[in-house]
């Protein structure tokens with residue numbers, strides 16, 4: 252039965268609209284109590300005294316936890332990538348506004364919320380800095396997923412010799428994930444074992460960090476999640492509020508529910524940090540690139556490390572003999588940033604792809620033509636050939652669908668009525684992350700197949716896709732296959748992050764299902780086994796079910812993110828947009844968007860399409876709306892709510908034309924799939940910025956673009 256490649260609707264769609272899908276905050280346990288976090292009101296200093304008496308005397312209050320009565324937890328932890336190094340309530344020192352200083356546990360949420368208002372904290376305030384650009388001179392190296400520095404050839408010499416060059420500074424803004432579901436956890440200890448239901452993208456990572464934190468064996472920690480109402484990276488790590496929920500449950504000896512308020516979401520997990528990127532490009536007069544240099548800077552917190560490695564985007568992008576990159580971070584009094592949908596490439600392409608547009612204008616060369624003339628046949632930074640790269644077809648097909656050949660080069664040359672029209676484009680790229688994964692497959696005497704693995708469903712279609720893969724291998728309709736997921740007691744699957752689930756967990760499912768099929772064929776002694784007879788063969792074997800274990804891992808020569816030494820695995824795309832700008836209002840509106848993507852074999856065209864239009868929408872937000880402003884005098888976010896944090900709504904998003912250039916990439920995975928989800932959130936921001944320049948002649952080098960920048 253052909254199931255892979257079919258546009259099957261998400262199975263969880265029905266469960267969600269009928270209310271049968273459960274989220275962490277829906278969990279109710281006998282004797283459940285409720286916890287509310289009290290956050291620091293200053294960004295730096297020390298607690299002099301905490302008065303919890305009034306709070307403790309409040310109706311229904313069971314306990315108030317502060318650094319004075321929380322037992323010492325392990326730390327610093329050896330994470331990231333699974334969590335922060337530092338956990339809260341371990342000292343009186345405050346390093347950012349919103350940092351937890353107390354947790355109130357009460358019989359009801361209302362009682363805990365009320366009592367939390369009466370926890371009185373006196374601080375000795377200390378000087379602070381929240382604006383990372385004030386501390387450029389104190390930039391440091393912190394560890395990230397990628398090398399901070401790379402260097403090939405002599406960029407300085409090549410720039411000096413170049414016929415044309417561009418050196419500019421580009422900035423992106425702090426953005427929050429703003430998931431619809433705020434962070435939520437329910438923790439319970441039974442016989443020294445922790446049972447935690449929590450909104451997470453990674454149950455196994457949460458378990459690993461909690462085990463370290465409480466110094467207990469990992470197998471005594473059980474983390475569970477059925478559904479996640481939006482992750483986008485902010486539910487990847489184990490965050491302090493989840494740890495505090497577990498601490499609270501242990502201290503009161505009862506189950507505890509902790510759901511963050513919307514405002515607390517802004518400071519209780521990470522955000523996508525602002526970046527300042529300096530890009531230099533050098534070229535011959537025919538457009539041949541001779542030099543690429545990409546530097547970036549981002550804020551990180553006082554105690555924890557996060558590196559937004561922007562040059563991850565530019566390192567494999569264009570052929571050039573001289574290429575250099577470097578990333579640095581600056582410590583400020585803020586919560587630590589974290590990956591957010593298309594980390595690294597998402598912000599990084601803003602720098603390199605606006606710079607490419609600037610170079611195209613300096614050369615008077617069509618921006619698409621400039622990219623085609625510098626098409627990379629191997630990774631210019633490390634020389635690895637690419638696996639199954641079909642970016643050229645993405646450019647050609649995207650240009651055709653968009654009608655790019657009708658574009659006139661001069662800024663302001665395309666108008667209609669009062670509208671300035673701008674057409675812009677950019678290249679999309681994202682490194683493919685590959686992670687080891689396991690899955691178990693079983694079949695019962697009715698022929699019903701169950702796949703098990705600890706993967707998560709964060710709304711991207713992972714459950715549907717896993718079932719599709721197993722159904723295809725076993726030649727069954729999807730209705731005959733079910734999946735158990737989202738629990739640490741199931742076979743290990745990676746965090747649902749880095750756009751790796753389909754190819755990594757999916758490959759383990761493929762392996763498990765293949766082994767189950769082989770076992771059935773052996774039982775039947777026939778290659779020609781009809782799926783209708785599966786249950787019968789299980790019955791005849793005398794067992795109630797057959798069970799097999801499957802697994803998949805990137806090859807032995809792969810690095811920590813799963814990139815092989817011999818091949819560069821990336822997914823690609825070309826994005827074209829039309830903006831219209833009323834010349835009196837100067838509000839850019841995206842009216843048309845085309846994205847053509849190449850991510851290996853597409854397992855489910857419907858969920859893949861949804862991921863790309865979702866990503867496109869993130870890009871519109873990055874370009875025109877999303878920005879979490881800080882008040883640097885008070886050292887806090889200005890608006891911790893949806894009224895003050897703009898995100899694109901339906902009216903901001905036109906019908907988008909997204910499609911795929913498909914070619915199975917078996918160097919990436921047995922499925923032929925590569926990384927896909929986050930690819931859609933790349934390239935759209937710079938394409939829009941380039942379109943705004945084309946419409947107006949104003950080169951804006953800072954996102955989001957606001958009307959006042961176009962005056």
Ligand code: MOS
Pocket residue numbers: 452482483484485487590591592593594747748749750
């Ligand atoms: Mo994603 S930002 O890797 O969850």
